[in-house]
Amino acid sequence: MKEIFDAITTADCRTYPGSKWQTHPESVLPLWVADMDFPIAREIQQAIQERAAGFVGYPQHGGDPQVLLALQERLKSRFDWDISARDVLTVPSLGRALHTCIAALSEPGEGVITQTPVYHRFLIGIRETGRVALESPMLFSPAGWELDFEQLESLVTPQTRVLMLCNPQNPTGRVFSRLELEKLAEFVLNHDLLVISDELHADVNYGHQHTVFASLSPELEQRTFTLYGPGKTFNLAGLGLGFVICKNPALLDKFKQVLLGTLPEPNVLSSAAALAAYTQAEVWEKEVLAYLQANRDHLAARLQKELPEVQFAPLEATYTQLLNFRNYSFAPEAQKVLLQGGLALNEGSSFGKDFWGYARINFATSRQILDQAIDRMVQIVQARQETVSS
Template sequence: MSHDYDRLDLAALHERPMMKWQQYEKDVLPLWVADMDFPIAEGVRAALRAYADGDLHGYPLWSGMPGLREALAERLLERFGWKVEPDWIWIIPGTVAALFGAVKAFTSQGDGVLATTPIYPPFRYAAVRQGRAFQEVDLVEREGGFRVDPSALDEAITASSRLLTLCHPHNPTGRVLDRAELEGLAERVLEHRLFVASDELHSDLNFGTPHIPFASLSPEVSARTITFLGPTKTFNLAGLKIGFAIAENPEVLERFKEAMFGFAMPAPAVSQAGALGAYRDSDGWYQDTMAYLRANRDHVKTRIDAMEGVSMYAPEATYLAWLDFRGGPLAEETGAKLVELGRVGLNEGTTFGASGAGFARLNFATSRAIVDEALDRIERALQKA
């Protein structure tokens, strides 16, 4: 049965004045940055319209739009069994800003910030651009995916390590970390008295593997953790620049708020209105979009499995496929060669760290036909190389 998303107009997408569609020359098909090409939920659109029609365009309350934190708390309980009080929640102007804020809050110049690499590039920037040492712990490839080896943390941790930055689900690999991985990390966190900034922005884009919030592991872990998440990836609202910081420990939340002081806190009221529309009135859109993404994921996997010179593990969450070109003719300068030979624009693996060499990240949140066109181009690039 056909779906509205099947009818996305490629020519119109190319005209969009947005980062995703203007990064490359016009004949390159750009499936890189993590925006979806789908129209947003009607529930969000209606909430934004209602906001525009009202008169609440002044400074919002520090605690945000009435009902917003409660709607998030309800969602977290329902989806992850994670009991969060509205008071633990602070409304942030996006997760990248919050990662920078966490580094500022919980570390000093020269301190170490740990992360499981390859990783979404702003994790590195948040540390390095603020004069901290970025301490990489490479994922290991085993049991059908890229996994955290908590014992590798033992080697990476130094006397200067203060903060573990976690990306869970993991971008770019699409892994949902399991309880054993999370508990292994938690053990080290408690032993070394680290703080944790857990970016769980992709946690709603889950294809069925249970998501365990890091902070939910135990009260001791919760006391050292600040979690970031929000509706922008799930509901395709990255331009609204909104998210949530959650910390049970008031001292942790206070330190974070202090570090963010002056930087668009809380997020703009219009974005809060959109977020409320997403959480309250958009479940039909969400379920439908997840089903479409799952079918795209399975399709990408089937087609990649049939190609020579590239492979992948099916992501457990996210609409991102981490394509492994290491064994084939595109093993070096992978992203550039895909553009040159295939006219397809993916994220170059090394932008996620040295261990991303030989990989490229493909965003499959678009129509099946566009996904197929991208896969045809990848195949042609492999044949030409």
């Protein structure tokens, strides 16, 4: 399979109809939105084709029982977390689910805490639902990103209702240790907070033990929405299917009430894909993860050698690396400078107000495309440095 991934070219990718390769002109290399450039597993392709050739009528209410069973078995075997089918809502969009969770757990004007830099839809969801974003910047060092517990305490007011957690953390790539999460759980319980934990990247993990936040205690299970799904792991984002998991029936009912009957049943093709992913595509998953890890290491080695002023922390999970360009004079316009030079990355300030001068690169592509992007980044930075020195 490595040979298949290695063979992917920019010409191949420009035939893809998705937003990643169609948003920018052909002069720009797009390594931004978190899609992989790899073909999905044959087992998943076959499952979709077989379902499309057969029954595509109304799905079973509440989700496909086989998919729910596969989800239960996966969470138990991988993370030692026991859930039942009644704890799960199958949803057609986890992005929309983030908004809904915020609205279900809080009222307009109330505070929602989240650690930044963070997946931009967290901040968008807080803003668009009329809540107040309480940003807790993580602490950066070349050794890794860390939670700032002292600053977290300073954010809490009587109007603070919710903690939003990204675990593993996007875009820093941290896999929080059990000790860190236990300390965060103590903070949650001390301040009687409700929790939204996005654990969509839990399986894109380079040898670190992932702990489901809600699994730490029965008390946390009763106050936490956990978001999980196959989209990032199996490159199925366009199919939309995901899971909102909570062991508190009253909170799940609030989620449903916010949507006022507008939550559609899961698409039958996405359900077929999810079932195949969780029961047949383990070999593909392992080979992709190995390829991603090699790309991660290659990216780090080249940057350390060729652009040593670009800072970044060790990446423990996800397939995007957050880069710090603040050692360069163009840092306040880093995204603009990179884009003008033909490289589209994610703007750091979209992940939080304190993260100007950062950019996120997606390395889930072929090695040749990744090398082209690094070459272009080196050229852009060197050209800017030469301009400044002259």
